[in-house]
Amino acid sequence: MEREPLGFDPHTPNVARLYDYLLGGKDHFPADREAAEQILQVAPELRAAARANRAFLERAVHELARAGVTQFLDLGTGLPTRRSVHELAREVTPGARVVYVDRDPVVLVHARAMPAGEGTAVVYGDLCKPLDILRSPEVSRTLDFSRPVAVLLTAVMHFVSDADDPGRILTTLREAVAPGSALVISHLAGDARAAGDAKIVEVFRRTTSPLSPRGRERVAALFEGWDLVEPGLVWLPQWRPAPADTIGFADSPESSLLLCGMGRKP
Known part of the structure; x- marks a missing residue:
């Protein structure tokens, strides 16, 4: 497995810290705030969008926990600005087991400092190398892949370029989980506001994770092999709000x- 990074660069805008700033958190640096404000100049709705994305994650986790899913694989977990997945899931099912995966050293430090307790693991992993994540000893000790697992990819796949083959990543994850498992995705839509997309992409190009927006058809293709549940692929505030x-x-x-959207593995 790839070696975990040891440090971080406070002078290069960081996606996790930028998102934290948009959500009203405190774990960010001047470079992150400057990048966020540049984006907000052309897309002022991004702050509300970040909050809507977090609210979608909360609703999806609650829905899955109520449906009997007790295991969650949170890929690209980000900074814990609001309630984390283990807190949300355990509000419904106290024994829920959660693995947080990220490659950002700042995220890993914060996640490991959470008082999450037994049944929770924090793992360094690169989403573009899903087999390494799935083979991690911490993952296999925490999750039982013979039973359903919810794979959470909220505001993550638009940081995976076409060159990294997002279809391959999702196929690998789908094949690893049991029938009844779930896939939760939120993704920046490349056709949402074309006038500002170029500027947003330009700013993110200077961060730790360049951006790859996709249109509706290409986002829908990420759910190949999964059965989309109602209401299907929709805008954030339209999903069971x-x-x-x-x-x-x-x-x-x-x-x-x-x-x-949310898909279930048949």
Whole structure:
């Protein structure tokens, strides 16, 4: 397995810290704030979109836990600005088991400092090398792949370039999990606001993770081999929302910028 990085660069904008800034967190540096403000100048709705994305994750985890899923593989977990997956899942099913995977050293430090308790693991891993993640001893000790696992990829796949073959990654993950498992994806839609996309992509090119937006058809293709559950592939505030989740989006759900959905493995 690839060696875990030891340090971080506070002078290069970092996607996890940028997202933390948009969510109102405190774990970011001037370079991250500057990059975020540049993006907000051309896409001011991004702050609300970041919050809508987190709300979607919370709803999806609760839905899965209520449906009896007790295992979660959170890939590209990010900084714990809000309640983390183990907290959300255990509100419904106290024995839920969760593995957090990220390649960012800052994220790993924060995740390992969480008082998550038994049944939780934090693993260094590169999503572009899914077999290395699946073969990790910490993953195999925490998750039982003979039973359903929820694979969480919220606001992650748009950082995987076409050259890294996202279809291959998702096929590997699908083949590793049992029938009844779930795939949760949210993804920046390349056709959401074409006027600002070029600027957003330009700013992210200077971060630790360049951006690869995709149109609706290409995002839908990521669910190949999974059965999309209702309401299908929709904008963030349209996926089984609570009333508070639609505030600010009632007339323009596309201003949430990200498409999202959940699939179940038949």
